[in-house]
Amino acid sequence: MNDTVIKTIGLIGAGHIGGQIARLAVSNNYNVVISNSRGPATLSALVAELGPRARAATPADAAKAGDLVVVTVPLKNYRTVPVEPLAGKIVIDTYNYYPERDGHIAELDKESTTTSELLQAHLPTSKVVKAFNHIYAAALTTDGQAAGTKNRRALVVAGNDQGAKATVTRLLDEFGFDTVDAGLLKEGWRIQRDTPGYGPRRTAEELRRDLAAAKRYADH
Numbered sequence: 001m002n003d004t005v006i007k008t009i010g011l012i013g014a015g016h017i018g019g020q021i022a023r024l025a026v027s028n029n030y031n032v033v034i035s036n037s038r039g040p041a042t043l044s045a046l047v048a049e050l051g052p053r054a055r056a057a058t059p060a061d062a063a064k065a066g067d068l069v070v071v072t073v074p075l076k077n078y079r080t081v082p083v084e085p086l087a088g089k090i091v092i093d094t095y096n097y098y099p100e101r102d103g104h105i106a107e108l109d110k111e112s113t114t115t116s117e118l119l120q121a122h123l124p125t126s127k128v129v130k131a132f133n134h135i136y137a138a139a140l141t142t143d144g145q146a147a148g149t150k151n152r153r154a155l156v157v158a159g160n161d162q163g164a165k166a167t168v169t170r171l172l173d174e175f176g177f178d179t180v181d182a183g184l185l186k187e188g189w190r191i192q193r194d195t196p197g198y199g200p201r202r203t204a205e206e207l208r209r210d211l212a213a214a215k216r217y218a219d220h
């Protein structure tokens with residue numbers, strides 16, 4: 001059972017994915033507090049577009065203000081995510097690992113951990129939920145459909161806290177998507193780059209098949 005009431009969504013990162021999640025959030029009547037690395041003044045155009053439900057802040061202030069916070073910065077910067085203001089909160093992680101962009105991370109190369117488990121270790125008391133990592137940013141505002149629509153697109157969630165996953169599942173439903181639960185954070189590799197479900201439009205049934213068919217790099 002999870003009774004977290006979400007009124008304000010904090011965003012750490014306001015690029016392709018962060019901007020799109022902010023658009024979905026305001027169009028579903030959430031307040032958003034967005035942040036980036038260069039400072040709130042650089043987000044004035046996006047705040048103006050988003051309207052009165054949006055404001056820009058520092059990452060620490062966005063983390064503090066959010067009832068739920070989305071971390072959507074390049075993975076290589078995960079250690080800069082503020083820890084204390086996220087304590088106890090649901091944190092959605094959208095990370096993907098691209099060594100050419102993020103630099104090599106030995107545990108990920110060895111497949112002994114996952115991107116979300118790295119963030120969970122950095123945020124030990126937060127409830128990290130992996131979501132949004134396998135949909136192109138642009139599709140977030142074009143592919144959503146009302147609950148119950150036949151062949152509705154589905155997105156994966158993974159997480160160690162069932163209540164947090166239930167909250168994120170409700171949010172995704174409001175944003176227009178069905179959800180497939182991949183299990184614990186350690187199962188998140190099943191939807192990382194180079195797996196069948198990474199990128200294309202999939203229904204829940206198709207996505208469940210994709211998760212089951214995913215192979216470790218070592219088994220390719």
Ligand SMILES: NC(=O)c1ccc[n+]([C@@H]2O[C@H](COP(=O)([O-])OP(=O)(O)OC[C@H]3O[C@@H](n4cnc5c(N)ncnc54)[C@H](OP(=O)(O)O)[C@@H]3O)[C@@H](O)[C@H]2O)c1
Pocket residue numbers: 012013014015016017018035036037038039059072073074075077080081094095096097132133134135136137138
């Ligand atoms: N693009 C996609 O279609 C897509 C889809 C699914 C998942 N993802 C994943 O989602 C994450 C974000 O991707 P993206 O495409 O949205 O990246 P992006 O367009 O490059 O945006 C990154 C955002 O993070 C901010 N940022 C960077 N370092 C930061 C820090 N240390 N503290 C606070 N903010 C920081 C950037 O701000 P500044 O510009 O001020 O540095 C920018 O607003 C990545 O892990 C990516 O793999 C992307």
